[in-house]
Amino acid sequence: xxxxxxxxxxxxxxxxxxxxxxxxxxxxxxxxxxxxxxxxxxxxxxxxxxxxxxxxxxxxxxxxxxxxxxxxxxxxxxxxxxxxxxxxxxxxxxxxxxxxxxxxxxxxxxxxxxxxxxxxxxxxxxxxxxxxxxxxxxxxxxxxxxxxxxxxxxxxxxxxxxxxxxxxxxxxxxxxxxxxxxxxxxxxxxxxxxxxxxxxxxxxxxxxxxxxxxxxxxxxxxxxxxxxxxxxxxxxxxxxxxxxxxxxxxxxxxxxxx
Amino acid sequence: xxxxxxxxxxxxxxxxxxxxxxxxxxxxxxxxxxxxxxxxxxxxxxxxxxxxxxxxxxxxxxxxxxxxxxxxxxxxxxxxxxxxxxxxxxxxxxxxxxxxxxxxxxxxxxxxxxxxxxxxxxxxxxxxxxxxxxxxxxxxxxxxxxxxxxxxxxxxxxxxxxxxxxxxxxxxxxxxxxxxxxxxxxxxxxxxxxxxxxxxxxxxxxxxxxxxxxxxxxxxxxxxxxxxxxxxxxxxxxxxxxxxxxxxxxxxxxxxxxxxxxxxxxxxxxxxxxxxxxxxxxxxxxxxxxxxxxxxxxxxxxxxxxxxxxxxxxxxxxxxxxxxxxxxxxxxxxxxxxxx
Numbered sequence: 001x002x003x004x005x006x007x008x009x010x011x012x013x014x015x016x017x018x019x020x021x022x023x024x025x026x027x028x029x030x031x032x033x034x035x036x037x038x039x040x041x042x043x044x045x046x047x048x049x050x051x052x053x054x055x056x057x058x059x060x061x062x063x064x065x066x067x068x069x070x071x072x073x074x075x076x077x078x079x080x081x082x083x084x085x086x087x088x089x090x091x092x093x094x095x096x097x098x099x100x101x102x103x104x105x106x107x108x109x110x111x112x113x114x115x116x117x118x119x120x121x122x123x124x125x126x127x128x129x130x131x132x133x134x135x136x137x138x139x140x141x142x143x144x145x146x147x148x149x150x151x152x153x154x155x156x157x158x159x160x161x162x163x164x165x166x167x168x169x170x171x172x173x174x175x176x177x178x179x180x181x182x183x184x185x186x187x188x189x190x191x192x193x194x195x196x197x198x199x200x201x202x203x204x205x206x207x208x209x210x211x212x213x214x215x216x217x218x219x220x221x222x223x224x225x226x227x228x229x230x231x232x233x234x235x236x237x238x239x240x241x242x243x244x245x246x247x248x249x250x251x252x253x254x255x256x257x258x
Numbered sequence: 259x260x261x262x263x264x265x266x267x268x269x270x271x272x273x274x275x276x277x278x279x280x281x282x283x284x285x286x287x288x289x290x291x292x293x294x295x296x297x298x299x300x301x302x303x304x305x306x307x308x309x310x311x312x313x314x315x316x317x318x319x320x321x322x323x324x325x326x327x328x329x330x331x332x333x334x335x336x337x338x339x340x341x342x343x344x345x346x347x348x349x350x351x352x353x354x355x356x357x358x359x360x361x362x363x364x365x366x367x368x369x370x371x372x373x374x375x376x377x378x379x380x381x382x383x384x385x386x387x388x389x390x391x392x393x394x395x396x397x398x399x400x401x402x403x404x405x406x407x408x409x410x411x412x413x414x415x416x417x418x419x420x421x422x423x424x425x426x427x428x429x430x431x432x433x434x435x436x437x438x439x440x441x442x443x444x445x446x447x448x449x450x451x452x453x454x455x456x457x458x459x460x461x462x463x464x465x466x467x468x469x470x471x472x473x474x475x476x477x478x479x480x481x482x483x484x485x486x487x488x489x490x491x492x493x494x495x496x497x498x499x500x501x502x503x504x505x506x507x508x509x510x511x512x513x514x515x516x517x518x519x520x521x522x523x524x525x526x527x528x529x530x531x532x533x534x535x536x537x538x539x540x541x542x543x544x545x546x547x548x549x550x551x552x553x554x555x556x557x558x559x560x561x562x563x564x565x566x567x568x569x570x571x572x573x574x575x576x577x578x579x580x581x582x583x584x585x586x587x588x589x590x591x592x593x594x595x596x597x598x
Contacts, residue, residue, distance in 0.1 A: 158336060164323040165303040165330040166350040166399035173324075176349055180338060 023241065030238045031231040038235035046213050047221035047241070051198055054129065054217060058136035058192035059144070066144040066193075067186060071178065073145070074152035084148070099138055100206025107134065107207075130210040132215050136197035142194050144189035145207055151185020152178070195247040199240060239242045259315055261403045261435040265301045267308030274298060274308075281403075284429055284436045286450035286467070290478050294459040295439040299405040302437070303330045313402050313435075329401030333408040335392035339381035343391045346380055350399040366398035367391070370424045386417025390424055397428060406438045410445065414523065422448065443482055446470070447499040455479045473518060473596045480518060486564050488517040489598060495594065502561030505537050508590045514598040523592035524566035526556060528576055531587045538587040543578055554578075558586050 004012075013168070018135040031038060073084045091099055107114040107125040118124045125131040159181065163173050163227065201219040210224065218236060225233035261281040264488060269273050274294040277393050278285075301309035311318045311328065318326050331577065337346045348356075348364035367373050372390045375383065383498035384389065396404060409425060410418050426449060427443040429436060438449060446453050446467045453470050455463040455478070463475040474480035480487035492511035498504050505517060525531065531538050541564075545557035554573050556566045566586060568578070 156334075156336060158332060158334070159338075159578065161300075161303075161305050161323065162330055162332060163350065165305070165326070165405075166326060167324055167327055167329075167352065168350055168398060168399075169324055171573070177338060180340060250552050 015068045026237055026241060030234050034231060035235050035238065038232045039239060041066050041217075043212060043221060043225075044232065044236060047216055047218045047236070049214065050129070050132075050216065051218040054132045054142075055194050055197040055200075057133045058140055058197040058200075059190050061133060062141035062144045062193045062197075063186065063190055066141045066189070067148050067179075069147045070148035070152055071174070073149050077156060087147075088142050088145050090142075091138055092134040092146075094198065096139055096202025096204075097206050099230065100135060100203040102136060103131075103135055103203065107131070125224060126207055127209045127211060127215060129208075129214055132204050135203040135207040136200045139203050140193040140197040143192040144186075146193060147189030148182055148185045151182040151188075155181045191247055191250050195244065198243060208213065245258055259275075259402060259434050261437075262312045263298075263302050265298055265302060265308060265311040265339070267297070267306060269297060269306070269581060272297060272459050274549065276456065276459070277463055278454065278461070278464070281435045281437065281452075283452070284438055284450045286453040287437055287439045287448040288441070288446060288479075289454055289456035293456045294406050298456065299330060299407050299437060299439060301598065302403075303328050303405055304324060305330070327399075327401050328403045328405060329396045329399050330405045331392060331407065331409055332394045333411045335385075337380035337383070337388055337391055337395075337407060339379070339553060341380050342376065343372075343378050343383065343387075344376035346391055347395045348396050350395045352398075352400055353558055362398055363394070365392040367540070369397070369584055370394050370428060384417060384461035385413050386421050389413055389417070389421045393421075393425065393428060397432070401434065403434050404432070404436045406436065408439050425449065443471070443484070455482075472594055473516070475516070483522060486519040486521060488519060488562055488564075490515055490517060495590075499562050501563060503539060505588075505593060506564065506590045507593050509593045509595055511595050511597070515595050516598050518594040518596075519564055519588060520568040520592065521555060521565045523588055524558075524564055525587045526558070526568050526572065526576060526578065527565050527585045527587065530585050536587045536589055537593075538585055541584055541586040543580055543582040543584060546573065546578055558584070560586070564588075 001234065054235045069088070073088070076084070079253060100252055104111065104126060107113050107117070109115065109124045115210065125134055133216050146203050158175050159177055163177055188225070192201055199219055201223070204215065210216045210220045218240060222233050222240070259282065260343055261277065262279045265274055265279070266275045272292070272294050274297055287298065289295055297306060300306045301332055302311055304321065304326045309319065318328070325520050342364045344360060344367065347366055348359040349361040350445055351359040353359050353362045364373065364376055367376050370390050370393060372394065375387055375391060375476055380388065380391065399472070410421055413421055424444070430448060436568070438445065440446060450467055453465060453467050455470070455476065457476060457478055463470065463482070470479060471483040474483050474485055474487060477487050490497040492513060492515040494510045495507055496504055497507055497517055498516060498540055507517065539560055539562070541558035541560050545556045545560045549555050549567065552569050553567050556568055556578055558564055558566060564586065572578065576582070
């Protein structure tokens with residue numbers, strides 16, 4: 001092993017501090033004694049419940065449409081796959097608030113899809129719980145698609161081909177062979193997508209606003225409480241931190257040991 | 259049943275152009291790496307475009323792989339690790355209904371003498387056991403033609419004889435046409451009635467296994483059969499070789515010929531060998547390679563340039579190192595001469 005150059009060690013230390021210090025500060029300043037009562041207050045519980053429901057729904061929605069998307073991506077020809085991959089990755093690098101604006105222009109009452117949808121059904125997505133789920137899925141689905149795409153590309157496509165030549169129809173091959181082979185990839189993707197959806201702020205507040213019980217999720221409640229009651233905000237932040245740690249453990253080193 | 263294939267496709271460096279008619283029974287497909295053997299099978303199975311395939315005169319070219327009923331068995335068994343062996347076989351069973359599928363799977367495993375594997379999880383199977391499960395899965399699908407892509411190549415040496423025996427027994431009672439890609443001359447001899455040599459996407463020889471081992475038509479085919487191939491111009495009992503040198507042969511011929519030389523029939527000695535009717539020439543050693551056991555293959559620069567199989571004792575005694583000067587000789591009766 002070579003010796004680490006001094007400047008590299010110094011910069012690495014600064015980098016580590018930047019990432020770790022805020023987490024430490026959060027834990028130091030957390031109102032530990034009042035944590036229970038702060039978290040069990042009406043608005044907190046309401047936001048927590050809404051967050052769990054929407055994040056879970058967004059993760060499941062992402063799986064239902066994201067796994068087939070990942071399959072098409074992994075099994076199509078190189079150039080088409082590259083194009084698909086670019087489209088799927090865009091929401092990852094797009095500022096969430098831009099995503100929210102884009103969603104408004106699409107699904108808003110005067111939006112490209114929203115207007116006919118509203119005229120047809122009398123319902124519009126923005127400022128509704130369903131809107132929160134769509135905003136969260138928009139931001140979270142790329143995580144799932146990329147995880148499943150990776151698992152599919154590592155799995156052997158010849159496995160599917162061989163069964164096809166033995167007369168097994170494509171639908172059966174997909175459910176009996178492909179899905180079981182990438183089960184762990186889907187699990188990791190679901191976890192990541194759920195965690196991302198749970199923490200979603202920008203797209204949600206832009207597209208769905210902040211209505212208590214309807215669209216005000218935990219991150220929105222943290223932001224609101226920061227001005228009203230910083231201790232409550234810190235307590236909620238601790239809760240989200242705890243969830244993040246649990247997700248890290250659930251993924252069992254999938255991301256930390258590679 | 260009779261299979262007719264006409265494959266014309268280009269993929270990367272490979273230009274595959276293969277036309278095979280009247281395929282019945284087991285036909286071995288051999289050839290160097292990259293010759294297009296696996297691609298040929300994939301095309302016939304419908305996994306690559308560019309193959310015209312008909313079975314008993316009925317065109318199947320436009321059918322997708324899962325309707326074509328031409329089963330492919332690759333070198334890797336490709337079983338679902340979490341499935342049981344019986345469950346893995348059952349997925350390809352043609353019967354409808356879970357119970358009927360399972361019964362067909364159990365019967366298919368039993369037919370290969372592997373009934374005991376049924377309840378075991380695929381992840382825990384040895385390579386030989388997995389190969390038998392994969393074979394049962396292919397047979398239970400009742401394909402109208404079967405394509406085997408080096409079914410024994412990935413097995414460890416201990417598992418090979420049992421799987422070869424299972425394969426042999428299965429193919430003996432199997433009437434549809436079979437194409438068997440292999441790198442093993444023993445497989446060809448043991449399993450096939452016809453052999454096709456594929457080189458750079460073209461068929462260079464299409465004959466019986468016996469003819470391949472006696473009269474190979476290309477340098478690669480000769481090497482596959484354990485022979486060396488020399489080209490020359492025959493005039494009665496003498497053949498003037500392309501690379502220089504003249505060999506005496508025991509059957510008279512005229513014109514362009516091929517001479518097949520078995521490495522084991524080349525004798526290497528320190529001095530000019532005694533005796534008549536022998537071809538003898540001075541040669542220089544250009545390579546020495548252990549074949550395993552007691553055998554060593556010595557490459558000799560002639561002319562003619564040939565390879566000789568000698569014992570380890572001979573290597574020591576004659577000091578057969580690269581650069582050594584020796585005499586090589588071969589009996590005229592050990593040379594097979596046939597028109598090029």
